[in-house]
Amino acid sequence: MAGMTSTPQKTDRLGYLDALGIDVWRLRGSGGSADASDPEQADVSLAGWDEIRAAVSGCRKCALHKTRTQTVFGVGSETAEWMIVGEAPGAEEDRRGEPFVGRAGQLLDEMLRAVGLDRRTVFIANVLKCRPPENRDPEADESSQCRAYLDRQIELLNPKLILVVGRIAAQLLLNTDTSLGRLRGQAHKIGTAEIPAVVTYHPAYLLRSPSQKGKAWQDLCLARSIARRH
Ligand code: URA
Numbered sequence: 001m002a003g004m005t006s007t008p009q010k011t012d013r014l015g016y017l018d019a020l021g022i023d024v025w026r027l028r029g030s031g032g033s034a035d036a037s038d039p040e041q042a043d044v045s046l047a048g049w050d051e052i053r054a055a056v057s058g059c060r061k062c063a064l065h066k067t068r069t070q071t072v073f074g075v076g077s078e079t080a081e082w083m084i085v086g087e088a089p090g091a092e093e094d095r096r097g098e099p100f101v102g103r104a105g106q107l108l109d110e111m112l113r114a115v116g117l118d119r120r121t122v123f124i125a126n127v128l129k130c131r132p133p134e135n136r137d138p139e140a141d142e143s144s145q146c147r148a149y150l151d152r153q154i155e156l157l158n159p160k161l162i163l164v165v166g167r168i169a170a171q172l173l174l175n176t177d178t179s180l181g182r183l184r185g186q187a188h189k190i191g192t193a194e195i196p197a198v199v200t201y202h203p204a205y206l207l208r209s210p211s212q213k214g215k216a217w218q219d220l221c222l223a224r225s226i227a228r229r230h
Contacts (some may be wrong), residue, residue, distance in 0.1 A: 044152045049078055052152050056129050061145040064130035070097045074125030074153060081227060082117060083159040084108070085150070086202070087169045088128035090135055099124045100203075107203035108165070111216065115224045123157055125150060127172045143172050154191060161227040162195055163220075166202030173197070184219055187226050196230065198223040 042055045056073050059065060072089040075098050084100075092102035100108045100119075112118055128138050128146050150173075154162070164170045167180040174188055174197070183199040190197045200219035201212055 044148050047152055049156060052149060052156070056149050059129065059146075059149075062130075062142045064128070064132060064142055067133050068130040069094045071129045072097055072099050072126060072131070073129060074123060075099060076119060076123035077121055078123065078157065080121060080123040080157060081160040082122040082223075083154065083157055083162045084112075084122055084124045085162055085164050085169050085173055086124070086126045087166050087172075088126050088135075088138055089131040091131065093126075094131035099126050103207060104202065104204040107207055111203065111220060114217070115220050123153070123159065125153055127169050137168060138172065147172075151191070154195065155193070158193060159195060160230040161223055162190055162197040163223050164197055164199045166205065169202075170199040174199075184215070185222065187222075196226045198226060 044052050044055050047055060053073055056071050059071060068089075072093050086099060089099060090102055090104070093099055093105075099105070108124075109119055112122060127143055127150055129149060130142075130146075132138055132142070162173075164173055167183075170180060170183050171177055173190065174183065176183070180199060180201070187196040187198060189195065198219055200223075201209075201216050206213055206216055
């Protein structure tokens with residue numbers, strides 16, 4: 001067609017953005033296009049699943065990269081209606097590269113099964129993609145550096161519901177210091193898409209305090225009813 005340039009046909013998403021002159025991997029503050037092999041600098045706000053996976057696996061934004069065995073990106077369906085968000089990988093997760101595979105993970109699987117779901121049909125991720133040594137709580141710089149990955153995972157997935165497990169994940173995700181007891185029992189809204197989020201107990205806590213399982217069941221029922229409405 002007259003007036004059209006002879007730019008080669010770009011079929012993939014990155015190629016499309018490239019054709020529009022948009023650099024997905026842009027160095028912060030530099031204005032120039034960045035090297036995708038430098039995950040320390042990568043801006044993942046426009047990244048697709050493969051790009052964000054690559055950025056996470058090479059991430060050295062905080063000191064946790066020095067002590068991890070491997071990163072733990074998340075697992076499940078990229079078209080899942082439910083997303084589960086926990087705190088950070090533990091020892092078993094760090095070894096296997098998959099979230100919630102230890103004892104707490106087995107209980108999480110049971111909780112999901114109780115509402116007719118399983119780990120292959122939901123998407124499970126953590127706020128932190130690397131294990132903090134000795135399973136200590138995340139430090140502020142670790143959670144803030146890692147946040148862009150989770151935010152982009154949420155955006156790409158655009159789930160009907162986010163189930164947040166545990167006080168720390170809930171406080172980090174919702175940016176609050178309100179207690180878990182007060183965060184339960186309501187639908188919070190996450191991001192500009194206002195994705196509903198329900199907060200419940202961490203399965204590791206439920207293993208130590210089984211008398212709280214009834215409350216966790218209430219939370220799951222609330223989450224299920226919200227997901228069905230969306
Ligand atoms: N606890 C979490 O919060 N996440 C995991 O992946 C494992 C245990």
